[in-house]
Amino acid sequence: MVPIPKSSLSLLLLLGLSSAQVVVSQQSCRFEGDVQFCENSDGQFVAVSTRASSTTAAAALTTSSVASPVSITAAPVTSAAASSTVGVEITALTGCHMHDNVQYCTPAPSGTEIAVATQTSSRESLPTTYSDCHNHDGEFYCVNEDGEDVAIHALDEDSHLEEEHDEHEGHGHEEEGEESHEGHDHEEEAEAQNCHFHAGVEHCTGGTAAQQEATCERPDREYNLNIRIGSLFIVLTTSSFAVFGPLVLRKIAKGISTTGIRFTIIKQFGTGVIIATAFVHLLTHANLLFASECMGELEYEGTVMAIAMAGAFLAFLIEYFGGRYVMHRRGQRESAASSLREESEIKHQSSDPEITHAREGQGHGHVHCIDPTDDNLSVWVMEAGIIFHSILIGITTVVSGDSGFWRLLVVIVFHQMFEGLALGSRIAALTSVSSLSKLLMAGAFACITPLGMGIGIGVLQQFNGSDKATLIVLGTLNSLSAGILMWVGFVEMWAGDWIHGYLKRAGVALTTVAMTSLLCGMILMGVLGKWA
Incomplete structure (x- = not known):
């Protein structure tokens, strides 16, 4: 074996160490204390050397190769700092x-x-x-x-x-x-994000959605115009079917009673729908809109409930003063009719004394038959509250992005069907309203949401649900509608049937069916509130 000179051995060791350092420098390395860790091919960090051992080895090699022109440079650590x-x-x-x-x-x-x-x-x-x-x-x-x-x-x-x-x-x-x-x-x-639309405004919950960058600018969404035009006719059809259904049923089955079990099921289901709509849908929408970061900080935290209270008071005023006005007009008509009747009797008596004698001693008292005007007014007020928020539903459904449009459309279809049944059952029960008026009332409900959808299609490229003015308008109308439906739902429908109406003394079977229908309306409409 040929002996290798000591200087040559040192040179070989230096070259080997330099090569090793080149390999290390191409990897991601860092020091933890005095231990150097480098990333291997599997992406895991493994211990390679220590500061002390590296320094000692470098010093020994340098000492043993004084004559060598090669110098050793410490391998750079690839951490940024x-x-x-x-x-x-x-x-x-x-x-x-x-x-x-x-x-x-x-x-x-x-x-x-x-x-x-x-x-x-x-x-x-x-x-x-x-x-x-x-x-x-x-x-x-x-x-x-x-x-x-x-x-x-x-x-x-x-x-x-x-x-x-x-x-x-x-x-x-x-x-x-x-x-x-x-x-x-x-x-x-x-x-992990759970994003959905409420009143046309996208809301994200869960995961890291709360940490997403909030923006009040108009979102850039994809809109399929053909789908939206087709959905307009879908909503029109389902709304018409629901609201005209009770009217057709009452017309076909002329002997059906509004206090019978079939009509009671529809009416009480509708009552539950109206109550759930006011609380779960409208108040939820209003709270979300007024709580938007784009609204800024509200100086008065009770804004939503205050507007809802104003809506309930407005409904009360309409029914109260409307009822008094109708009673006043009725009194005038009855007074005029009574005067004409007395004049006719006087003329008749003067021309026929025998008849006059025969009628002496007869009582002139009469019974006033009061028309159910209060029911008429309550249904009008109920329809006004429904129409207010139905047109908003139409607008905000259309301006929602394509990503969640189909699911939202399905929810809105059921929403309109339930509300249509609620309103249609009350319209069908009216006795002092002409058939033409009933058809016009039902037709107004059937067309109002598609009308809102048409407006939404028209402003599709301009609508910004995060604009402050838009949030204020939508939030105010939702709160106002909630208050109106609260009054109608609690006073005219719920209390009107159960506390002051025919269900107060109903039998066990009818009471059970009515209560079940009421709860079903609340539950089903409440479940829909998760998506709309």
Whole structure:
């Protein structure tokens, strides 16, 4: 065996160490204390060496090769902060993205992802890139998109950087690379969002949706115009079927009683629908609209309930003064009719004395038969409250995005069917209203939601459900309609049938059926409130 000179052996060792350092430098490495960890081919960090052993080995090799012209350079640590201290200048931060409420960016031209900023509010907008990075007396700054200097504290100290990076790895980077994080973790965040439309405004709950950047600008959505035009006729058909159904049933089965079991089922189901519509649908919509971040902070927290109370009071005023006016007009007509009758009798008596004598001593008392005017007024008020919010339903259904349009349309169809049954059963029960008036009342309900949908189609490219003025108008009308339907539902329908009406002394069978129908109306309409 040929002996190898000591100087040649040292040179070979130096070349081997340099090659090893080149391999290490191409990997993602970092120090934890005195231990250096590098990322292997599986994306896991493994211990490679310690600072002490590396220094000792380098010193020994240098001592044994004094004559060698080769010098040993410490392998650079590829963490962003360490890179800045050993000669790799960071010029920008790119690839910025959110993980929970922490923003992470990748230093350029090279480096490992670092935590840059924390989002303090869901409305706060963080830059997607930072440029012109520079050092000021040991503190690192980069320029954001607005041209302002932003302190990047993660680049100030090595230990702080490593702590932030390790914490970030604990959220999903231990077994996945940067590419996997962006492709997988963000998909999970998107899947965790539960977004749906209330009154045409998209609301997201659950997951990280509350941390999404809030914007009051008009959203850029896809709208299929043909589908929306077709849905208009679907709603028109179902609304007509529901509201005209009770009228047709009453007309065909002329002997059917409005207090019978069949009509009671429809009426009490409708009562439950109206109560649930007021509380679950309209008040929920109004609260969500007034609670929108685009509305700003309300100085009066009871705005929704105050407007609803005003709606109930308005319904009361209409019924009270309307009833008095009708009674006054009826009294005038009866007084005029009585005067004419007396004049006719006087003339008749003067021409026929025998008849006059025969009628002496007869009583002149008479019984006033009061028409059910109060029922007429209550149905008119009920229809007014329904029409107010039905036109809003039509507008806001159409302006909802294609992503949730079909589900919303199905819910609205059932919503209109239930309300149509509720209104139709009350219209059919009216006894002092002509058939033409009943048809006009039912037709108004059948057409009002499609009319709203037509308006929505017309403003499809301009409507912004997050605009402050729009939120105020929609919230106010929803609250007002809720108050009107509360009055009609509680006073005229619920109490009118159960406390003051025929169900007060109904038998066990009829009472059970009526109560079950009432609860079914509340429950079914309440369930629909999850989506509309």
